[in-house]
Amino acid sequence: xxxxxxxxxxxxxxxxxxxxxxxxxxxxxxxxxxxxxxxxxxxxxxxxxxxxxxxxxxxxxxxxxxxxxxxxxxxxxxxxxxxxxxxxxxxxxxxxxxxxxxxxxxxxxxxxxxxxxxxxxxxxxxxxxxxxxxxxxxxxxxxxxxxxxxxxxxxxxxxxxxxxxxxxxxxxxxxxxxxxxxxxxxxxxxxxxxxxxxxxxxxxxxxxxxxxxxxxxxxxxxxxxxxxxxxxxxxxxxxxxxxxxxxxxxxxxxxxxxxxxxxxxxxxxxxxxxxxxxxxxxxxxxxxxxxxxxx
Numbered sequence: 001x002x003x004x005x006x007x008x009x010x011x012x013x014x015x016x017x018x019x020x021x022x023x024x025x026x027x028x029x030x031x032x033x034x035x036x037x038x039x040x041x042x043x044x045x046x047x048x049x050x051x052x053x054x055x056x057x058x059x060x061x062x063x064x065x066x067x068x069x070x071x072x073x074x075x076x077x078x079x080x081x082x083x084x085x086x087x088x089x090x091x092x093x094x095x096x097x098x099x100x101x102x103x104x105x106x107x108x109x110x111x112x113x114x115x116x117x118x119x120x121x122x123x124x125x126x127x128x129x130x131x132x133x134x135x136x137x138x139x140x141x142x143x144x145x146x147x148x149x150x151x152x153x154x155x156x157x158x159x160x161x162x163x164x165x166x167x168x169x170x171x172x173x174x175x176x177x178x179x180x181x182x183x184x185x186x187x188x189x190x191x192x193x194x195x196x197x198x199x200x201x202x203x204x205x206x207x208x209x210x211x212x213x214x215x216x217x218x219x220x221x222x223x224x225x226x227x228x229x230x231x232x233x234x235x236x237x238x239x240x241x242x243x244x245x246x247x248x249x250x251x252x253x254x255x256x257x258x259x260x261x262x263x264x265x266x267x268x269x270x271x272x273x274x275x276x277x278x279x280x281x282x283x284x285x286x287x288x289x290x291x292x293x294x295x
Contacts, residue, residue, distance in 0.1 A: 051088045053095035058104065061197045063087040065108055066130055068203045069115045070123030077125055080158045086126045089156070093134060096154050103141050105190040106181045107133035112189075112208055114174055131155050132167040140179050185209060 052059055063086045066072055076082050076089075084092075094104065110133040115121065123129050131151065139145045146154070148164045159167065172179070185208065196204055 052091040055091040055094040056087075057198075058094060058101070059087045059091035061193065062090045062104065062108065062130065063126065064197045064201070064203065065193060066111060066123070066126045068197075068201075069111060070121065070126065070129060072123040072126030072129065074126075076127045076158060080125075080127075082156065082158050084127075084156060084158070086130070089127050089158075090130055092156060093131065093154050097134075097138070097146065099138055099142065102186060102190075103134065103137045105193065106137035106141060106186060108193060109181045109186060109189055109208065110137060110171075110175065110179065112206055113178065114171075116208060117174065127155070127158060128167060131159070131164075132171040135164070135168060136171055136179055137181075140181075182209075 050056075063074075066086070067074075072086065074085050076084065076086075107130065111129060114133075131154065135146075135148075135151050148168065149161055152159060152161050152164050155164070189206070189208070192206065
């Protein structure tokens, strides 16, 4: 798994650098006295003064798309102890991961697919929806992906590692593991989103090609808990299986080569042996031991 970090500056060899270390005295070089340190500027640097990190258009477009689908608030829930707006949250995720734009639009396709499966669903946190879909899209498209611990850093500490893991499992269950996006669909979807969500609205509702899974009935709770004490109805067939009937007769003019079971008494040339009990293997010689699973 890759860790989240900035771009590495390639260390190219300088044509003016001597391969051997030469003392300053031999080169006749005397360093100038160091200048007094300049006072630090109270103004933030250009990199941190831009809350969008150079991704304003893409982050605002994604925020409009998610808000249009799930009617999400602009700010995260108060339980997250954060006041980062959704466009700024998306911009930081794009800046920190530096993934290709196809990953961003694949994440929006997954959210559109989620809305198509549950039309009445509303989102209480667009931050949670985006980082879940963005994380899954990157794992599907990219060969070398970030770890879930790194995604907790991408989310600016808004979600702990256990929450990131839970969000990933839930999103996969809601989508029934339909996480792949066809390249043609992705290209057409990207063109539509860039054209329709560039302004303040109104925004259309897309209908993507249906997947192989059957769309469940609309509900705000995609996976309600099963009722207590309920027993699933057994599934079986009352018809007679062909394997339970008698074997078919041998065709005429063909030799019957079916196997027959003979006993030791009917075949005097075969000695009769009593079965030898096999002792169970001792504990220190067993190949594996059963241990309780820990989630």
